[in-house]
Amino acid sequence: MSLIESQLNSENATARFTVAAGDYFLKEIKQGQTFRIVDLEGNQAADVLFYNAKDPSDRYSAMDTIRAQGNLYLSAGTKLISNTQNTLLTIVADTCGRHDTLGGACATESNTVRYSLEKRCMHACRDSWMLAIAEHPEFGISKHDITHNINFFMNVPVTPEGGLTFADGISAPGKYVELKAEMDIVMLISNCPQLNNPCNGYNPTPIEVIVWN
């Protein structure tokens, strides 16, 4: 686990956005821009998908990223690889140390399996994504393109015996991850509303997105 702090000053930022828990964030980031996602209050999961801005069928691929770096966890230095082997982004700073890309997003349907059929109406990340793509057809993203995401700030350790658990977060208030766009990309975030497991410390809280040119 390598912790790398950023040299960028948020006072010089181009734009800043606060995303409340249960909301989505959908914006284009230009090649060369750097952005930071801040876990403002700690133990919050940010469920994120990335797309080539010119073609959403070229998108972040968890399996290609894992295979390319030979490691399950994302951290400073990780290159985020697309399904067509493009490098979409690089993680350039990280004060959390480890981010998950195995656990996927919560969905109302998977909540029925994980917790109870009667929890099907609790808000979930995938519903935030569905609303985002319905409200913003200009990005050309459809359900075909909704796939395996990154869970920034989430801790999902895998054991040598093949176990996998959602552990308590290793994040804390003010921890952040910073990425540089290597191409024009579109970022779709669901700030996770999950109340049934410790991924948000049972208390979903806001995140901040800070962008520099």
Added chain:
Amino acid sequence: MKFNMSKIIYTTEIPGNGHWSLEMRRGSLLKMTDIQGGANLAMLFYNPRNLLERYNAPDTLKCQHTFKLQKGNCLYSDMGRIFASIIDEQSAQKDGCWHDTICGNSHADQIEKRWGARNYQQDRNQWLQNGYDAFLVELAKYGLGRADMASNINWFSKVIADDAGNIVLDESIQAAGNSVTLRFEMDTLVLMHACPHPLNTEKEYPFKPVKIELGEADPVRDDDYCKNFRPENQRGFQNNELYYLGR
């Protein structure tokens, strides 16, 4: 959970660079056998009534608190339903099988660097096919494309991780005769290819064939091994029952 081999009604073989797709009905069986040892069979599932519903590796893993797939595990769609259950497996190792679902496919450039370029003109059906293109071919037959390609299963391939998250293909459990049997819990479009696992580093392109047997399953009983393997699976089976309500 034993099944009656007399119910196997079709047997075929997928060569170690081949691909195929077919629709399996609810209640049917698919048994895969590694004929020589060292095979990899990649697989994806879709709902033929709604092709947007597809196999979801993250949901499959987190719902069952596992990184590996083995007997007892159910294979979930992104809609909380079970495409298929792993009802039986045979392994040369005592501690059973371990199947990967996070490493994806080999790509053309990786295959070319490792073993040479794909060239039908020269190699005919012994060409060095890659897994990604094999799936693209099968997907296109159903109007699907690269956007629809989810993280697949790699049967017979064990990928382990150390505490730091470093992954490696563990070939120690690969053996001739290893098998896995799936029982389909809903009508399912099945895509498969037998191209090498993306972490395979054999000196020569490993043309490792897989035997495929298709048949009929016994009815799922209340004490079914897969249904009771995890409490989550009981709820998955409930979702399937709701899906077939009135049919």
